[in-house]
Amino acid sequence: MGLREVKRERTRRLIADKAFELFSDNGFGRTTVEQIAAAAEVGPSTLYRYFPTKEGLVLEFVDDCLADAVDWFHQQPSMELPDGLRAVIERVLEQLEANPDRVRAVFDLAEQNGSVSAHLNELIWRFRNDLADVLIRRLPGDDLRNLEFVAALSAGIAMNVIENVVRVWVDHPGTVDAKTLARQAMRLLSSGGVPLPGTHDA
Amino acid sequence: MGLREVKRERTRRLIADKAFELFSDNGFGRTTVEQIAAAAEVGPSTLYRYFPTKEGLVLEFVDDCLADAVDWFHQQPSMELPDGLRAVIERVLEQLEANPDRVRAVFDLAEQNGSVSAHLNELIWRFRNDLADVLIRRLPGDDLRNLEFVAALSAGIAMNVIENVVRVWVDHPGTVDAKTLARQAMRLLSSGGVPLPGTHDA
DNA sequence: AGCCATATGGTAGTCACTACCAAAATCCTA
DNA sequence: TAGGATTTTGGTAGTGACTACCATATGGCT
Numbered sequence A, B: 001m002g003l004r005e006v007k008r009e010r011t012r013r014l015i016a017d018k019a020f021e022l023f024s025d026n027g028f029g030r031t032t033v034e035q036i037a038a039a040a041e042v043g044p045s046t047l048y049r050y051f052p053t054k055e056g057l058v059l060e061f062v063d064d065c066l067a068d069a070v071d072w073f074h075q076q077p078s079m080e081l082p083d084g085l086r087a088v089i090e091r092v093l094e095q096l097e098a099n100p101d102r103v104r105a106v107f108d109l110a111e112q113n114g115s116v117s118a119h120l121n122e123l124i125w126r127f128r129n130d131l132a133d134v135l136i137r138r139l140p141g142d143d144l145r146n147l148e149f150v151a152a153l154s155a156g157i158a159m160n161v162i163e164n165v166v167r168v169w170v171d172h173p174g175t176v177d178a179k180t181l182a183r184q185a186m187r188l189l190s191s192g193g194v195p196l197p198g199t200h201d202a
Numbered sequence C: 001a002g003c004c005a006t007a008t009g010g011t012a013g014t015c016a017c018t019a020c021c022a023a024a025a026t027c028c029t030a
Numbered sequence D: 001t002a003g004g005a006t007t008t009t010g011g012t013a014g015t016g017a018c019t020a021c022c023a024t025a026t027g028g029c030t
Helices: A003-026 A033-039 A044-050 A054-075 A081-097 A100-112 A114-138 A144-171 A178-191 B003-026 B033-039 B044-050 B054-075 B081-097 B100-112 B114-138 B144-171 B178-191
Strands: none
Touching: A003 A033, A003 A044, A003 A054, A003 A100, A033 A044, A054 A081, A054 A100, A054 A114, A081 A100, A081 A114, A081 A144, A081 A178, A100 A114, A100 A144, A114 A144, A114 B114, A144 A178, A144 B144, A144 B178, A178 B144, B003 B033, B003 B044, B003 B054, B003 B100, B033 B044, B054 B081, B054 B100, B054 B114, B081 B100, B081 B114, B081 B144, B081 B178, B100 B114, B100 B144, B114 B144, B144 B178
16 A cells, blocks of 8 residues: 555545534534635645535445445345344444444534434435345345335335434443344344234235 | 415415426426526525425425324324324325325435435434324333334334335336335234344343 | 656635515505 | 505525636656
């Protein structure tokens, strides 16, 4: 790895770190990209070469975690669907737990700013789609339309578990373990602890 | 109702209609709010008095549907959780089905533009939160933290069903009935047709 | 050292959105 | 129905995110 890439990584980290600093001090809305660029000692145009949007500064970490989990799952040997879902869920949570402060900061910013929240939700949505794509290839059956439907529902379940575990984990720091909570959620879902809406007709 | 409110409603509809027209002709990104305002024969500042953002022009209908469903559910007599979830799901789908073209247009725009997609996802996220709030009051138990958790998971399930049903419904127009599809999804979830991740430990 | 590829900073411009003010339209009452 | 109070409107000026572009500087290689 040449000096160039080292420097690029350093600049990228510097910009993101300064951004989080300013956001947590002054709030997302009251911080301009010019201020961030100045704090990182780069020009605004350089900042935009590293990050696509102001929100991207905040969300890159979560994005990386989710993208990594999809890639990882894609490379895993084939396994039964329930185990697969459990594996992705735990993989994502592990990745997020590796940097708890960043995760908390991201969720704080999303709570205080609608645009950050919107972009975060879109990120999650894309993850769900990507996960569904991977799932399609793992599911048996030949009715593609139905396969897509089941895969998307499954991906939605996984994301539902992840989101809610992270929320509790963020809201009550230190008192819960993410993986334990996730297993609790899965047990609730699979055992009927969360009553699912069935239909009574024939 | 005075003339004032009538005129206000007419202006509001006119702006939204012209916006959809321009968006579908030229795309969301290639349409400026000035063009929309000009087409509706109002000033840009008037447009912003009616709609908070450019994306709001697109999403107001969906927002209304979801908000209405939450209100409606809030006023319903108490019922068992599974039936309650089924009722909200069907209520939302009914509302959306009342204006299929608009729904399709919204999803087309969301697909072609990241910002619209982001705001749509945030809308959905807020609906899920609101629904969870209503659910909390309906669930038995006294452990608030666990109650919140179960309510959020349940709201997530409902939204998961709705999103996927709408997606299929939008992608394959005319070939499926939303309510039938929703019942199919619920049956899959509740009967284990979608294998849920359980845990094998003690 | 010197050449090539890439990274950077600055400029100018577009567009979404806000704050504000003066004029017009609506309504209410004497 | 005239006139004043209130709401609605359109315009102006400004901020800030983001883009396209270009000249310069910097690291990589022979």
